[in-house]
Amino acid sequence: MSKTKTKQEEETLTVKIYIMGSAHEVPASLTIMKAMEYAGFKIKRGAGCRAGFCGACATLYRKAGDYRIYAALACQTQVEDGMVLTQLPFVPAPKAIYDVDSLKPTASSILKFYPEVARCLSCNACSKVCPQEIQVMDYVQYCLQGQIDKAAELSFDCVQCGLCAIRCPAEIPQYHVGMLARRLHGKYNTSTPETLLERVEEIENGTFEEGFEELMSLSKDGLKKRYTERDFVDQKKA
């Protein structure tokens, strides 16, 4: 009995969404990305890991009867009835070229490559749009104030989707600014972990060469088998 009910539910539970202006009836349980593919779109740009980490699938949408612009990662957000959406294949914001070794962890280092940071109006549109719920405006302000450590900490969860830069009235590419702050922080404010140095030494000494060679020699099926049979628990215990 319950089986047929679920089937019925599945059939009836569809929502109407508007992808780039055209209406599509899609199952309500889908994410935006899957709904687009269900509707027949083939996503060439604007999709990556499909797990909420790579930041490639930024989507902007509005809802029926709501003036607000919403933003999300398409692979992480379920469709809602009446959504009017489009995917952003790319956010045009050039990255500055710099040599992090020749900089200092100061506001000047940020302003030198991203002077538009000084145009921040503190409107907070960037924080409101961030799918990672980062306090974007606050980390931009920390950059302006030269509090690089706080900026790095606050921007840590950034997936570089670029939605903040799309919404910024001061035209700041916040996600690139945060990256610079984290690089400066990592280089100058934190100590290099000993384990990292050990691992680098191991790699240089060829400790893992044998293992890699073995993997490289495997066939596709052999690799698959190794992957499915991998066991993290045992390694941790060991």
Place this chain on the structure above:
Amino acid sequence: MSYEYLKFGKEEKDFIAKIEEISGQNIYSCYQCGKCSAGCVFSDKMDITVNQLIHLIQLGQKEKVLKANTQWVCSSCLTCSVRCPREIDVAALMEAVREYSLREDYEKVIISEISKEALDKLPNIALVSNFRKKTG
């Protein structure tokens, strides 16, 4: 002696109205006493003095107003606003002329043209204030 014919039609009146709207000031309050220009510490660097610029606004001479360097030499120190006998916020008029240009997509300061060396040494307080006044 030669005379210049000045047009005073819709375009001119629209310009005056917009400047009045942005600044919140009545441009015709000014009776051209010249106290603003006399007290301005930058008068010697302006191609048109402050009261002359106000006169041009009163006449709706948009092109001449926007071409002047007066509003861009003004640093909003407010000496003129404090001293105006007609209680006009003269600095707000200068700001309105600046904003008029900036809202038409004109940038007085092109940020990408500032050298890296200059950005490295300038304090952020200078950059913030400059960009707020001179970029749109």
Place this chain on the structure above:
Amino acid sequence: MVQYSYFPGCNLKTNAKGFEETAIAVSKKLEAELVEMPSWNCCGTVHTLTSDNIMKRIAPIRVLSRSRKHVETLKESPNQVVTLCSMCNSTLKIVNNEVKKDQEILDKINYQLEEDEETYETDMEVKHFLEILRDIVGYEKISEKVVNPLEGLKISPYYGCMLLHPEEAKIDDEEMPDVLESLVESLGAELVMSPLFKFCCGSYHIVDQEDIVSSQVEKIVEAAKRRGANALVVACPLCAYNIDQQQKAMARNSVGKSPIPVFYFTQLMAIAMGEPVKINYFNDHFINPEPLLKELGLIGRKKAK
């Protein structure tokens, strides 16, 4: 000990660290402690003079709203946000005054802030630290704390344009101010009056029209030197940068110009009150004041008594 919600502003964490550290040190000594707001944004440094640009008014109101929350966590703190910078002082005061008079603007800004769980209810006052020193602490108490009177320093106060204009923001009489004068005297220094005490230094033109700043600074410094000053005291980080840096540039370009150091008012207080010299960050100055201070025996000797 009264605690004040202190708003540093963008500059005091970067190239003006000495101004902040000295201020915090003397504020503790004078039992009017400056406690930094936990999270703050730049106020915008200049107030928009337009009637219709709400966007540029959001930053200062956000500062006031956050400071209001901060006040709740402090001891005996009045509803005041204290700033060390005259540009912050002016911007915050003017916008605060605007929204107190105009409910419509306040509503529009609060509508923007609501989503960030911030609301401003016009229940804050903005104070420059100089006002706290004059009105709450008092010059008498400042004099009492002086252990190293600034004898030999001939100081000319330079207010700049933001401290004395306009009506809503000024901290003293616009033509005859005496707050810096009284402070200088209470620290034991000699006062040198200059007529160009509020002759604008050129402010933000330093970015794209440096010649304007340089000619202004030349006049300001010459006027003070002609009257015998061997140092200037300022209360605005941008004035401090402009006058300091331009003097250095001028000294490089022409012979016979002898630059004079520029002090922040809190640095003078810190020296007079015997605070460690290093909190002044004199190395950040373009004209290092240390040689003059050493020559006058104000630093670098064993503490008298």
